[in-house]
Amino acid sequence: MVLVYAESPGGQFKKSAFEAVTYGKKVAGLLGTSCVAVVLGANASGAGELGRYGASRVVQVADAALDHFDSQVYAAVLSAAARELQAGVLILNHTSGGKSIAGRLAVRLQAGLVSGVNGLPVASGTELRVKKSVFSGKAVAEYAIVSPVKILSLTGNAVRPEAMGQPVAVEPLAVPVPAARVSVKSVKTIEGRVPLPEAEVVVSAGRGMKDPANWGIVEDLAAALEATTACSRPVADSEWRPHHEHVGQTGIAIRPNLYIAIGISGAIQHLAGVNNSKVIVVINKDPEAPFFKAADYGVVGDLFDVVPRLTEAVRKFKAAH
Amino acid sequence: MKILVCISQTPDTTAKISFTPDGASFNPAGVQFIMNPYDEWYALVRACEIREAGGGTVVALNVGPAANEVTIRKALAIGADEAVRIDADPSSAAFVAKQVAEYAKAENFDLIFLGKETIDYNGSEVGAMVAEHLDLPYISNASQLHLNGNAATLERDIEGGVEVLEVALPLVLSAAKGMAEQRIPNMRGIMMARSKPLKVVPPVALDEPVKTIGFTLPPAKAGVRLVDPEQMDELVRLLHEEAKVI
Numbered sequence A: 001m002v003l004v005y006a007e008s009p010g011g012q013f014k015k016s017a018f019e020a021v022t023y024g025k026k027v028a029g030l031l032g033t034s035c036v037a038v039v040l041g042a043n044a045s046g047a048g049e050l051g052r053y054g055a056s057r058v059v060q061v062a063d064a065a066l067d068h069f070d071s072q073v074y075a076a077v078l079s080a081a082a083r084e085l086q087a088g089v090l091i092l093n094h095t096s097g098g099k100s101i102a103g104r105l106a107v108r109l110q111a112g113l114v115s116g117v118n119g120l121p122v123a124s125g126t127e128l129r130v131k132k133s134v135f136s137g138k139a140v141a142e143y144a145i146v147s148p149v150k151i152l153s154l155t156g157n158a159v160r161p162e163a164m165g166q167p168v169a170v171e172p173l174a175v176p177v178p179a180a181r182v183s184v185k186s187v188k189t190i191e192g193r194v195p196l197p198e199a200e201v202v203v204s205a206g207r208g209m210k211d212p213a214n215w216g217i218v219e220d221l222a223a224a225l226e227a228t229t230a231c232s233r234p235v236a237d238s239e240w241r242p243h244h245e246h247v248g249q250t251g252i253a254i255r256p257n258l259y260i261a262i263g264i265s266g267a268i269q270h271l272a273g274v275n276n277s278k279v280i281v282v283i284n285k286d287p288e289a290p291f292f293k294a295a296d297y298g299v300v301g302d303l304f305d306v307v308p309r310l311t312e313a314v315r316k317f318k319a320a321h
Numbered sequence B: 001m002k003i004l005v006c007i008s009q010t011p012d013t014t015a016k017i018s019f020t021p022d023g024a025s026f027n028p029a030g031v032q033f034i035m036n037p038y039d040e041w042y043a044l045v046r047a048c049e050i051r052e053a054g055g056g057t058v059v060a061l062n063v064g065p066a067a068n069e070v071t072i073r074k075a076l077a078i079g080a081d082e083a084v085r086i087d088a089d090p091s092s093a094a095f096v097a098k099q100v101a102e103y104a105k106a107e108n109f110d111l112i113f114l115g116k117e118t119i120d121y122n123g124s125e126v127g128a129m130v131a132e133h134l135d136l137p138y139i140s141n142a143s144q145l146h147l148n149g150n151a152a153t154l155e156r157d158i159e160g161g162v163e164v165l166e167v168a169l170p171l172v173l174s175a176a177k178g179m180a181e182q183r184i185p186n187m188r189g190i191m192m193a194r195s196k197p198l199k200v201v202p203p204v205a206l207d208e209p210v211k212t213i214g215f216t217l218p219p220a221k222a223g224v225r226l227v228d229p230e231q232m233d234e235l236v237r238l239l240h241e242e243a244k245v246i
């Protein structure tokens, strides 16, 4: 059986949970088995909806102690659930939560872990072979998990949530919940658009913007596309933009469907965080900018002319569609 | 305060990545190696700052062959007091975590630092594994750490925000941007590093649950399609009809 941990930070299921269940259902199909979703916490509501994405059963450990995140407690509960339900494959998201618990589960369950996968595995005898992007997108590695229990964590935006079933009744699951050692004091959320790791469209700008006061044209384009904004490292370092917008090797790695790079040269460390984007558009006045080599579409021109024109064109398109 | 900082050696950020002709392993020929940036800039520097403020010892640990000692000496030059090298090829996250935990379990560290991920295999796996082996709390992607005696207050980057949390030492944490500022080792540090102790420890065996089959390079992009800067309606049309992303 394939067990999917469907995360619900703050009691909410987000796209990541639907992606993981969709992926879990497909892995289960490959192995000729079923997909079960496990949900942690008392305040996670609407768990039955996970059935739509392919979970044939949804079990919930509805203990209020799980409403705050502690990797040690979560790993203890998930490994108990995996044993109780005799899971052969465990699937998590490669998110801040998943990264905190996947390694712990691997140790507890003596399981092989491949983290950050972006495609389906292939079964070969008792092994599971799976690929992932390594060297910050510069190569692809293939691994074989040979242990009886196998763990995969799924990169965000790698799989599209698909409706493949019906909502199901949520079954309670009783497993011991150890006391937490970490206490969460508060969660500060960044107001506004979809968080960068989850965003499908990202509008990003670099030093070519010249001055933080010029960002209005970037914001306008992002608003027209309902996109999230990002920036290059020097822009964040000089406090032109908040640090959470910094993408690249030392910032956040993202894989949106569409990445629009404005006035960014395309240094290798910048590309490391964005080269898994499905489609890249580069706007730069220098035809020799390295970013054009990694781009699908390019516009050679002055961003101060091109970006407002693109925004106009997007608005016209959105109004007509 | 006894602090362990796990440091990994990775190819330089600009290195051209290639593999042996059979695709089985990484080809190190002509590659410049560096200390993994998250380990160096954030984990190691914050560990040194904590020692400078409150006293104690910072131990830098690397699982790797003798050739890695250049990187280990750099950690000593930046400020670690002593170093340990587990003499083995860091073949997988599970293997490295096992070595770190085996070494740390007899040493009673108050803090065990790692970087949030390595820039080669991008796994973010080792920290959680070490914490589980040692039955310690683990805070991943920590961007702030403040200590008040035995009590630690941390900030952890999560999707779309920051979590503020409290936990008592000992603990394991992985460091992200915000934790500290990069330090360039000075001449005095480099000189002192030469005489700081570097202990070599044999590895313990592990039955590997994951085997590496091999590596390939991602398919090359088809090439950029240039759109006239006056024709932004055309770009939008392409993004809608051809690329299907809007």
Ligand SMILES: Cc1cc2nc3c(=O)[nH]c(=O)nc-3n(C[C@H](O)[C@H](O)[C@H](O)COP(=O)(O)OP(=O)(O)OC[C@H]3O[C@@H](n4cnc5c(N)ncnc54)[C@H](O)[C@@H]3O)c2cc1C
Pocket (backbone or CB within 6 Å): A205, A206, A207, A208, A209, A231, A232, A233, A234, A235, A246, A247, A248, A249, A250, A251, A262, A263, A264, A265, A266, A267, A268, A269, A270, A273, A283, A284, A285, A286, A289, A301, A302, A303, A304, B013, B037
């Ligand atoms: C270890 C390490 C890690 C790093 N990590 C990261 C990282 O995570 N993320 C990151 O982004 N960088 C990172 N860097 C920095 C990286 O090497 C580059 O310096 C940085 O990405 C450059 O930012 P930029 O493209 O905004 O600026 P620049 O390189 O200065 O490029 C500005 C671009 O704007 C164009 N331009 C200027 N004016 C206009 C105009 N009017 N119209 C159109 N185009 C215009 C220029 O032609 C140029 O291509 C890292 C570096 C190191 C050494």
